[in-house]
Structures are given as structure tokens and as C-alpha cells.
Amino acid sequence: MKQFMDNNFLLSTQTAQTLYHDYAAKMPVLDYHCHINPREIAEDRKFENITQVWLGGDHYKWRQMRSNGIEEKYITGDASDRDKFQKWAETLEKAIGNPLYHWSHLELQRYFGYTGHLNGQTAEEVWSLCNEKLQENSMSVRNLIKQSGVTLICTTDDPVDSLEWHKLIAEDTSFDVQVLPAWRPDKAMNIEKPDYLDYLTKLSTASCIMVSDFASLKKALVNRLDFFTSMGCKATDHALEYVMYQPATEAQIEAIFAKRVSGTSISREEELQFKTAFMIFMGREYQRRNMAMQLHYGCKRDNNVFRFNQLGPDTGFDCINNFAPSAQMADFLNALNATDELPKTILYSLNPNDNASIGTILGCFQDSSAIGKIQQGSAWWFNDNKTGMTEQMISLANLGLLGNFIGMLTDSRSFLSYTRHEYFRRILCELFGNWVENGEYPNDMKALSQMVQNISYNNAVHYFGFNL
Numbered sequence: 001m002k003q004f005m006d007n008n009f010l011l012s013t014q015t016a017q018t019l020y021h022d023y024a025a026k027m028p029v030l031d032y033h034c035h036i037n038p039r040e041i042a043e044d045r046k047f048e049n050i051t052q053v054w055l056g057g058d059h060y061k062w063r064q065m066r067s068n069g070i071e072e073k074y075i076t077g078d079a080s081d082r083d084k085f086q087k088w089a090e091t092l093e094k095a096i097g098n099p100l101y102h103w104s105h106l107e108l109q110r111y112f113g114y115t116g117h118l119n120g121q122t123a124e125e126v127w128s129l130c131n132e133k134l135q136e137n138s139m140s141v142r143n144l145i146k147q148s149g150v151t152l153i154c155t156t157d158d159p160v161d162s163l164e165w166h167k168l169i170a171e172d173t174s175f176d177v178q179v180l181p182a183w184r185p186d187k188a189m190n191i192e193k194p195d196y197l198d199y200l201t202k203l204s205t206a207s208c209i210m211v212s213d214f215a216s217l218k219k220a221l222v223n224r225l226d227f228f229t230s231m232g233c234k235a236t237d238h239a240l241e242y243v244m245y246q247p248a249t250e251a252q253i254e255a256i257f258a259k260r261v262s263g264t265s266i267s268r269e270e271e272l273q274f275k276t277a278f279m280i281f282m283g284r285e286y287q288r289r290n291m292a293m294q295l296h297y298g299c300k301r302d303n304n305v306f307r308f309n310q311l312g313p314d315t316g317f318d319c320i321n322n323f324a325p326s327a328q329m330a331d332f333l334n335a336l337n338a339t340d341e342l343p344k345t346i347l348y349s350l351n352p353n354d355n356a357s358i359g360t361i362l363g364c365f366q367d368s369s370a371i372g373k374i375q376q377g378s379a380w381w382f383n384d385n386k387t388g389m390t391e392q393m394i395s396l397a398n399l400g401l402l403g404n405f406i407g408m409l410t411d412s413r414s415f416l417s418y419t420r421h422e423y424f425r426r427i428l429c430e431l432f433g434n435w436v437e438n439g440e441y442p443n444d445m446k447a448l449s450q451m452v453q454n455i456s457y458n459n460a461v462h463y464f465g466f467n468l
Contacts, residue, residue: 016433051081059316093119243329298350348377359399372404
């Protein structure tokens with residue numbers, strides 16, 4: 001019997017162990033997509049206790065606590081931090097096979113030196129150990145980032161954001177990790193939302209361009225995009241229901257926009273036509289600036305309306321949506337490619353059944369302008385577990401070039417989540433090791449080690465064009 005989460009955790013072969021310990025583990029971390037708050041980095045926040053680090057905003061954990069019948073007051077309510085931690089510990093011991101079990105214990109091992117296992121009985125011991133450790137200067141946000149080997153972070157930022165915290169971090173010579181903005185213009189695209197007109201007012205103020213029609217919306221977005229690129233932005237991101245393609249004429253789009261500005265409701269067809277035009281416009285702007293376009297799709301959000309009305313979005317009530325017509329995504333990419341305006345693109349679906357369709361679409365639009373120009377993103381959200389990561393990489397290997405894969409990201413709001421890169425790298429090396437020891441790839445350590453290092457870090461550096 002193997003020891004619980006020992007040095008060779010998830011590494012069952014000698015080849016996998018060599019690839020991980022000698023190569024993957026030594027690579028830095030590039031976190032090109034996350035949701036951490038740049039202000040906390042600028043101010044070098046220190047956390048009072050482990051509940052603030054683990055349970056503040058983590059809807060992954062919240063879902064599991066609800067599945068364990070925990071009252072909401074211990075999840076998002078007014079219970080004490082100690083009581084919330086206790087309820088999480090009692091939940092975690094039941095999470096056998098869940099990535100949260102592995103992530104939580106990797107974090108306890110790497111940041112707190114705790115090699116036991118957390119449950120209801122050990123909660124007090126772990127609570128005391130972690131909270132004592134969190135008082136040390138080494139556990140401030142910046143030091144957590146540094147000790148995790150992180151060289152660059154891309155946050156997620158709205159076009160109206162001032163990026164003031166990014167500027168402060170960049171000017172601080174005492175901290176050498178790059179913290180760059182990533183462009184996320186969802187609110188400018190979501191014309192159907194009740195607060196859309198309020199958002200246009202904010203965008204007008206930020207850009208100093210009065211947004212009154214689609215033409216002026218595009219000018220305002222270009223204005224803000226230019227500002228973002230001046231701040232080092234090289235990555236963009238869109239949260240889409242699915243990658244739609246419902247083309248319309250410019251006159252039709254202006255008419256749709258005018259209806260919405262006047263307060264008249266628009267149809268579902270008009271919404272999709274507007275969003276198609278918006279995404280085509282944005283894609284062209286990204287290509288001109290050599291920016292990478294990330295498309296996250298396949299999520300049905302805010303399903304529990306009762307809880308949404310109480311708690312708001314991003315609180316753990318989203319699910320996989322199985323409606324994502326691959327034909328429309330291919331047509332969207334083709335519309336940009338037809339005029340040689342298709343940017344580097346990363347495709348993430350929340351539905352693992354889309355792996356093969358993504359893998360075949362990639363091959364239709366690759367060219368010599370970038371290695372692996374069109375990427376399948378790493379297993380996302382509900383899929384970033386051992387099974388999901390393995391299946392995503394096997395599918396990519398079957399249908400494309402796994403060696404060009406840009407690898408892992410945290411997609412997290414926590415400064416302890418960098419162990420997810422370790423989790424991913426162990427799974428990657430296990431996959432490679434099994435192929436080698438099964439005679440499916442030669443025991444060419446030079447080629448294998450280079451691929452592992454590239455997928456762990458180097459490919460992403462080159463793909464985005466970061467200056468590292």
C-alpha cells in the first residue's frame with residue numbers, strides 16, 4: 001500500500017517519477033488565467049485565518065458543503081470562521097475521489113507542512129497550525145506567490161477597470177512577479193442584461209466616448225483595449241453560453257442596438273446577431289494586437305433562482321450546458337479566418353463531451369503564424385480533476401499535437417491554488433510515463449523532458465509572448 005499523498009503521489013511508474021521530479025517540478029508557474037484580486041497583491045495582504053483563505057469565495061467548496069446538508073449560515077452566512085472551518089473539515093472527509101480532497105491536502109502539505117489528513121476530529125489541530133503559520137510574514141500574499149515559483153499572473157478585468165493596482169505593482173521594484181490585466185468585455189457584449197444601459201454609461205465615462213450606437217461602442221472598446229495593451233495585456237477572455245454564429249448586416253446591428261438603447265426589448269435572434277457582430281469585431285482587434293482570445297463556454301449559470309436572489313452570481317449554482325453547436329463555432333472561426341483576422345484562440349468547453357469536436361476544429365485553422373495557434377484549453381472547472389485532465393490530454397493527443405499544449409492555469413480566487421499546477425504536472429507525467437512503459441513512445445528522455453517542461457511552462461510563455 002502506498003503512503004497517503006507521498007512524494008510519488010499519482011506517479012506509478014519510474015518514468016513518470018523521473019519526468020516529474022527531475023523536470024516538471026522544477027519549472028516555474030505561469031498563471032495566465034485566474035480571478036484573484038490585484039489589490040490584495042498590491043497591498044500584500046495577510047489572512048487572519050485559514051477560513052478566509054479557503055472558504056472566502058470558493059464555490060467549489062460551498063457546493064460540497066451543501067451536498068453534505070450543511071446550513072447556509074456555515075457556508076456564506078454569519079457563522080464564525082472557526083465553525084465554518086469545522087463544517088468544511090467534516091465535509092472533506094467524505095470527499096474521496098474528489099479533486100478538492102487532493103487540492104486541500106496539497107495546500108496543507110506545501111504551505112503549512114501538515115502531512116496528516118483533515119477531518120472533523122483533526123480540525124482543531126489543523127485550524128491552530130494553519131492560523132499560527134498565517135501570522136508569519138512568509139504567508140503574505142506576495143510571499144505565497146514567490147514561494148510557489150510564480151513568474152507571471154494574468155488577472156481578469158473589465159474594460160472599465162482603472163487597472164490602478166496593476167500600475168502600483170508594476171512600479172514596485174521590490175516585487176518582481178509580473179501581474180498583468182486580461183481583457184474580459186462580457187458586460188459590454190451582454191446586451192440582454194437588465195443593467196446593460198447602466199454599464200454603457202460606465203464605459204462612456206471610462207473611455208471619454210459617449211456610447212450611443214454600435215459604432216461608438218466599438219470606438220469606446222478600442223480606446224480601453226489600447227489602454228489595456230499599454231499596461232501589458234496580452235490575454236483576453238470571454239464567458240459565452242456557446243460560441244454562436246448568427247451573422248447580420250451592419251445596418252441590422254445598429255438597429256438592434258438602437259432598440260436596446262431606447263428601452264425596447266430585443267428578440268433572442270437579435271441578441272445572438274449582436275453578440276456575433278461583437279465577437280467578430282473583438283477577434284479582429286485581438287489579431288491586430290497579437291493578443292490571444294480565450295473562449296469559455298458550455299455553462300448554464302444561476303440555476304437555483306431562490307439562492308441566486310439571496311447570494312448573487314458565482315456562488316455555486318452553475319452546471320454544464322450540453323447545447324454548444326460545434327458547427328457555429330467553426331463558422332465563427334472561419335469568418336475571422338476568411339479575411340486573415342483570426343487571432344490566437346484557446347477553446348474551453350465545460351462539457352467534456354466536446355473534447356473531440358474541439359480537437360477536430362483546431363486542425364482546421366492552424367497555420368504558421370503561431371505554433372499551436374488554435375488551442376484546446378486545459379480541463380476547465382468541473383473537469384479539472386484527475387479524470388477530466390487525463391481525458392482532455394488524451395483527446396488532444398489523439399487529434400492534435402499534445403506537445404504544443406499550453407498547459408495549466410488556476411482559474412482561482414485563492415493564493416494557495418498554485419498547487420493545482422503541481423496536481424496537473426503529476427497527472428501529465430503519469431500519462432507520459434504510462435505511454436512510455438507500455439511501449440507507445442520511446443524512452444527518449446531528452447524529447448520527453450522537453451515536452452514536459454514545455455507543457456508545464458515554456459509553451460505558454462511563447463504562445464502569449466510574455467517577456468520572461
